[in-house]
Each structure stands twice: as structure tokens, then as C-alpha cells.
Amino acid sequence: MAATIKDVSKDANVSIKTVSRVINNEANVAEKTKKRVLSSINKLGFRPNKSAQSLRSKRSFIIALLYDNPNKAYLADVQSGIFNACKLTGYNLVIQECDYKSSDLKKTIFEFVEDLKIDGLILTPPLSDMDDFLEYLDKHKIEHAIIAPSILKAESLYVSSNDYEAAYTLTSEIIKHGHKNIGFIKGHPKHSASELRFNGYTDAMQNYGLKKNNSWIKQGNFSFKSGFDAGVEIFNSIKIPTAIFASNDSMAAGIMKSAQMHGLKIPDDISLAGFDDSPIAHQIWPALTTVKQPVEKMANHAAKILMAKFDGLNEQSQPKEFKSELIVRESLKNLIN
Numbered sequence: 001m002a003a004t005i006k007d008v009s010k011d012a013n014v015s016i017k018t019v020s021r022v023i024n025n026e027a028n029v030a031e032k033t034k035k036r037v038l039s040s041i042n043k044l045g046f047r048p049n050k051s052a053q054s055l056r057s058k059r060s061f062i063i064a065l066l067y068d069n070p071n072k073a074y075l076a077d078v079q080s081g082i083f084n085a086c087k088l089t090g091y092n093l094v095i096q097e098c099d100y101k102s103s104d105l106k107k108t109i110f111e112f113v114e115d116l117k118i119d120g121l122i123l124t125p126p127l128s129d130m131d132d133f134l135e136y137l138d139k140h141k142i143e144h145a146i147i148a149p150s151i152l153k154a155e156s157l158y159v160s161s162n163d164y165e166a167a168y169t170l171t172s173e174i175i176k177h178g179h180k181n182i183g184f185i186k187g188h189p190k191h192s193a194s195e196l197r198f199n200g201y202t203d204a205m206q207n208y209g210l211k212k213n214n215s216w217i218k219q220g221n222f223s224f225k226s227g228f229d230a231g232v233e234i235f236n237s238i239k240i241p242t243a244i245f246a247s248n249d250s251m252a253a254g255i256m257k258s259a260q261m262h263g264l265k266i267p268d269d270i271s272l273a274g275f276d277d278s279p280i281a282h283q284i285w286p287a288l289t290t291v292k293q294p295v296e297k298m299a300n301h302a303a304k305i306l307m308a309k310f311d312g313l314n315e316q317s318q319p320k321e322f323k324s325e326l327i328v329r330e331s332l333k334n335l336i337n
Contacts, residue, residue, distance in 0.1 A: 081299030150192030164197030167200025183216030227254025267333035
């Protein structure tokens with residue numbers, strides 16, 4: 001027999017009304033009591049009747065992730081973070097790929113929300129930077145939380161990371177290892193993180209008195225292929241850098257392939273660094289020096305503040321900046337004797 005709300009009430013030694021409040025994430029439930037109820041729910045395997053909840057609250061308990069991003073590792077982390085938040089609150093997650101360049105984007109998403117009765121959206125770059133699209137969502141009262149916007153607006157639900165600071169720190173670390181000739185591969189031009197990471201690299205080079213070589217700075221789009229193509233261009237040059245900083249790990253892996261095809265050894269002939277600390281960073285050899293960005297935690301928080309907004313818990317719907325961590329691995333050679 002499936003566990004009922006009455007079983008949970010008895011096991012947690014609280015009223016049925018209190019269990020209902022916890023399930024619906026309502027305020028005025030002591031944290032200790034809430035933990036006890038959630039423990040009973042997990043122990044008994046109780047599953048709330050979402051159909052009944054939907055009828056009472058006029059909500060679908062569905063949130064949607066919108067994305068336009070070629071980086072599958074990034075999307076996997078975002079999806080995992082949101083899904084873990086959904087598991088704790090009984091929401092369901094649907095995923096919708098979008099073409100940010102489509103002239104029908106607004107209409108398509110409006111119909112998507114209406115057809116599935118979506119409670120709210122979570123947007124990733126570059127959608128999170130499209131002011132006209134965000135204004136359209138506000139105008140039609142479609143609740144949403146945004147991940148990594150370039151401009152932080154106090155009235156928005158958002159999570160961000162310190163991309164500029166992290167890129168500056170990584171570039172500084174490369175310089176401290178004795179490198180002066182450092183190339184850079186830019187990320188997708190429509191992603192806010194791309195500009196922030198490039199600016200971090202640029203400022204670090206300038207502050208250490210080093211000049212950028214524009215022939216070693218290439219445009220990528222966060223994909224493996226764009227990194228490979230950028231590497232081919234750089235390694236076909238008369239002079240090559242001693243280190244390359246790619247805006248994400250997938251592009252760094254692409255550069256690694258092109259370097260090896262040109263007979264270059266890593267890190268003896270060329271040092272590499274990426275960004276994100278995605279699985280590929282430690283699956284390839286030499287393992288990548290990179291920046292660990294807590295993408296999963298960011299997505300998890302985005303989902304939580306969106307759900308809190310649904311429940312009128314504005315004090316829990318606060319934006320948050322997440323800090324990244326520098327990870328030095330074998331792909332970075334120390335040139336200082």
C-alpha cells in the first residue's frame with residue numbers, strides 16, 4: 001500500500017495540516033519540524049497527489065529550462081541542479097531548446113508556456129541577456145529566473161558567478177608560471193560570460209605589463225570544433241604562444257587535439273588552460289588546468305528562488321553570486337627555473 005499523508009502525519013508526530021504546509025512549501029513551519037516531516041516523507045516513500053495540489057493552487061508544478069547552448073556538459077550540470085531542486089519540492093522539469101536568433105522566439109515560448117501550463121522558466125545564456133525577451137516575459141507575467149546575466153538587475157531573480165575575477169586569477173597563474181606569450185580563445189559572442197572572461201584575461205595581461213598578440217586571439221563558440229579550428233589557425237602561424245587560455249574546457253580539448261596533430265607535446269611545447277572543470281577536463285591527458293565553476297549549484301539555486309517566488313516567500317528569492325575555484329593540473333608547465 002502506498003503511504004498516505006495520514007501515515008506521514010503519524011510518523012512525524014505532527015498534524016495533517018502541518019504535513020500539507022511542508023509539502024506546499026508554505027511559511028510558518030519551524031525548520032526542525034520541517035526536517036522531521038521531510039524525513040518521514042523520504043522514509044515512507046510518500047508521493048504527494050500533484051493533481052489534487054494543482055486543482056487547489058491552480059498550478060501545474062512544472063518548470064521549464066530554456067537553452068541555446070552547444071556545450072552539453074554545461075547543460076547536463078544545469079539540468080542536474082534544477083532536477084535536484086525539483087525532487088525535493090515535487091515539481092517536474094521540462095526542457096526546451098530555443099533558437100535565440102529566431103524571429104518567432106517570443107511567440108513560440110508564449111505558446112509553450114500556455115500549452116503546458118508552465119509555472120515558470122529558468123533561462124541560460126544567451127537567453128538570459130536578451131532584454132527584449134525578458135521584458136516580454138515580464139509583460140505577460142511569466143515568472144522566470146535567469147542564470148549568469150551580464151547585467152545584474154535588483155528586480156530580477158538571478159544567479160551569477162565571478163567570471164571576470166576567475167579569468168583574471170587564471171591568467172595571473174599562467175603568467176606566474178613564467179608564460180608571457182599567451183593566446184586566448186573567446187567563447188560564444190552572445191554569452192555574457194565570454195566577454196567577462198576575455199576582459200579578465202586582457203586586464204591581467206595589461207597589469208603584468210604583457211602585450212596581447214591579436215593573431216593568437218581567436219573567436220570560438222564554446223564547442224570542441226571551434227577550439228580545434230582555432231588551434232589549427234594558431235599552430236599554422238610562424239610563431240606560436242607558449243600557453244593558450246580557452247574560455248571553456250571543450251574548446252581547450254579541441255586545441256589539444258589540433259596541437260597533437262601538429263606534433264606538439266603538452267605541456268612541453270604548449271601549455272593549455274580551460275574553464276568550467278567539466279568532466280572532459282580530467283578525462284583527457286594531460287589533465288586540464290581550469291576554473292571550477294559551480295554550475296550545478298547555480299542552477300539549483302535558480303530553481304529554488306523561482307519556487308520560493310511562486311509561494312510568496314520573497315525573503316527566500318534572493319539573487320546570489322557563486323565563487324569559482326582555480327584548479328592547476330598537468331597541462332600547465334612552469335617555465336621558471
